[in-house]
Every structure is written in C-alpha cells, then in structure tokens.
Amino acid sequence: MVADTKSLSLQGWWNKLDKRYRDTLQGYLFILPVVLGLLIFTIGPMIASLYFSFTKFPILKSPEWVGLSNYVKMFTQEKYFWQAVKVTVTYAVTAVPLGILGSFLLAMLLDQRVKGIAFFRTCFYMPTIVPALASAVLWGWLLNPDYGLVNAILSKLGLPTSPFLSDPKTALPSLVLMSLWGIGGGMVIYLAGLQGISQQLYEAGRIDGANAFQLFWYITIPLMTPTIFFNLVMGLIGAFQYFTGAFVLTSGGPLFSTYFYNLMLYERAFKWVQMGMASAMAWFLLVVILLLTLLVFRSSSAWVYYETEVK
16 A cells, blocks of 8 residues: 555656656666666776776785886886787788778679579678687687698698698788688678669769779779778777687797787786786777777878768
C-alpha cells in the first residue's frame, strides 16, 4: 500500500513537470549509461594513468611520486626504446600505404555490375571479422619455414623458399604482408565511395573526349580523396598501435627486428611490473598519434576535395 502511494505521488510529480523539462530529463536518463561507462571505463583510467606516469608504481606497492623521471629515463636509459620506435615507424610507413593502395585497387576491381559479385565482396571482407589472435595463429602456420603452406607452394613451383618470421631480415616484411590480409575493411569503405560517384560525371567526361585514365585521374581520384583521407587517418592510428601479430608470432624477435612499441609497453607493464614507466610510454604514444593525426588534418586542405553544391 505504501509502495502504491509512493508510485502515485511520483507519477503526479512527473505529470506536473513542464513537457520541456520532462523531455530533457528523459534524454539525460537515456544517455546516462553511456556517460557513466565513458567516465568509469575510459576517462577515469586515462586520468589515473596520467598520474601513474609521474610515479614509480610496481603494483604491489603504493605509487611513489618521481616527477618527470619516467619520461627522462624512457628517452635516455631504456635500452630498446629507439629500436621499438624504429620498428613501429617502419611498419607504419610500409603497411599503411600498401593497405590503402591494395584496398582501393580491390574496391575498383569489385565495383563491377556482374553476376555473383556480391559473393566475391563477401569473400574479401570475411578476413576482417576473424579475431586478430586467430588470424595471427593461422599466419604462423602458413609462414612456418619448415612445414608452412606458403613455402610448400613455393617449393612445388621451383621458387626459392623464405625463412619468413625466423629471420631478422624478413620478419618485419612478413608482418607487413600479414597486414594485407585485412584490406577487406578498407575495401568496403572505398566501394561505398566509388558507388557514391555520379555516373553523369563520367558520361560528361566521355562526351568531352576523356579516355579511361583521364576519367580515373580527374574524376575518380578527386572524389575519392575524402575516403582516402579517412582510411589514412584510421590506418595510421592502427599501425602505431600494432601488437597482436608480434606478440603471438615473434615476441619481438628475432634479434628485436619486430620489437614494436606496444610490445615494449606491454612488457614494461605486465612482465617487469613497471606501471609508472608503462603509463609514461602510453602517454607518449598518445601524443605522437595525436600530432600525426593533426598533421594529416592540416594537410588535407591541400589534397582532399569536398564537392560543394552549386546553387
């Protein structure tokens, strides 16, 4: 009886509110779970890691404030820091352009009105939904120098085999090759961009006497630059955060040839239990990615074409 009375009083209070206030309150209630999740699981840990980056924090003991010591040590005393930076940058400047070019060419190939094209689009997109860990294990089997399928095919064709992940000279290129396994995600985005280009533009170009290359260079490329820009930004962010393949297949070897920055960060945090140093490394990575993203955004005004409606 008491509960019913409280329910009725609450309903009466709700009905007395102005409609604008009710709508506003309902909106806040709907977004409250997302806001709380963002505060508790994203912003909160970020603020905590920023504090820990200025401390010596071995987890089992309370954090001890050391100021900028972790940042100074990271640049001057960490033995493999610059090697990790070199490996990550090398991977980014090779895998990102290859991924953009490969996914763009694949999208153009699949942008055809032929029977059964949806099947091939699905086949090329499927690898992107396979978990990264499973993909890494699969590629470990394929590239195994002793019994891997890739070397078996090369041997049958009379071509020289490769040590792939077991040689310092070929380990990093092998991981770059593995990254092309996931170009189906970019392919779908490029395909959407290609299908958004008006066919009237191509028809007008043909009437003016343009050949296939001129149509591609003066119509397709400019109208696809916003899509290329998006994939470039996302590709850079993903490349500088690369971790799974190196962690599962090489553990940074051989001879630190695949010792990525994120792998070093992981070892500092969970192998050597240096949470303060790991937090400092994480914030340095954040700043680098932020600066690179801003640089790409600033440069976009020179090469990204946004079609404007003429009134």
